[in-house]
Amino acid sequence: MGYLQALLGEIKRLLVWWITVAPWESGLRVRFGKKVVVMGPGVHLAIPFADRIFLQSVRMRITDLPLQTITTTDDKCLTIKGQLGYAIEDIFTLYMTLHHAEDTLKDVAAAKIAQYVSTHHSSECAPAAIETYTVEECSLEQYGLTAARVNITDFAFVRTYRLIMKSDGYQSGESLETTCSDRE
Numbered sequence: 001m002g003y004l005q006a007l008l009g010e011i012k013r014l015l016v017w018w019i020t021v022a023p024w025e026s027g028l029r030v031r032f033g034k035k036v037v038v039m040g041p042g043v044h045l046a047i048p049f050a051d052r053i054f055l056q057s058v059r060m061r062i063t064d065l066p067l068q069t070i071t072t073t074d075d076k077c078l079t080i081k082g083q084l085g086y087a088i089e090d091i092f093t094l095y096m097t098l099h100h101a102e103d104t105l106k107d108v109a110a111a112k113i114a115q116y117v118s119t120h121h122s123s124e125c126a127p128a129a130i131e132t133y134t135v136e137e138c139s140l141e142q143y144g145l146t147a148a149r150v151n152i153t154d155f156a157f158v159r160t161y162r163l164i165m166k167s168d169g170y171q172s173g174e175s176l177e178t179t180c181s182d183r184e
Contacts, residue, residue, distance in 0.1 A: 019046040019053050026091040028054040038092050054095065058088040060147055063102050065110050069160050070117040072125055078117050080130070081154035084109045086145045093144030101143070109150060112137045127152035 020043050021027045027039035030052045039053075046053055067081040084105060088094055098104050112134045117125055131150045140148040 014048050017046060017048065019044050019055075021055060024057055024059050025055050026058045026088060027056070028091055028095060030054070036092065054091075056088055056091055056094075058091070060085055060087045061102075063106055065106055065113070065150075067154065068110060068114060070114050072117055072120060072122040074121050076122040076157050077160050078122070078125055079154065079156050079158050079160070080113060080117065080152060082109075082113065082131075082150055082152045085147065085149040085151070086140055087147040088144065089141075089146035090144035093142075097143050105138075105140070105143075105145075108138055109134055113150075122157060127155050 019027070019029075019039070021039050021041050023041045025041065027044070029037045029039055029044065029046065031037070031047070032050055033052075062083050062085045065082040065084055067079065069077055069079045071077055086105065094101060113130055115137075116130050116133045131152055134150040135148050138148060138150075140146070
């Protein structure tokens, strides 16, 4: 049954010579692996087996930034988490500069946040200052993106404690609760 569906899918692909780009999308058509054309909203010619089509929503996207614990210059630990917002302005530039754009952007923004916090006194580490610095330093325009914004969602100066699971005979992969209850 799977072979029949695949065969019908290929026959359908031969019969469809157009692609529709929605008003909230932008697209790239790559013909024979060489010529790249940006497609705006509307109906466009697409030659089967000759064209590869890439469509992306150009609406605002929000992605969570990882939770980070960073030490300020006065040795205070800041635990911080945020969100990064952006929209695609130039799909050609985006595809030519980034692979796995969302993961790359999260890492770039997290690095800029860490850079700011680690080079400033705790009194200078306000959420608004960190947000402004991160947006300015990330310069997402170089990747064909616009409407960049960073929102700090979690912000606390706290003392952190870390458990090392391999010490005291714990096996990796074993949970602390299981090991403690086994020893009682």
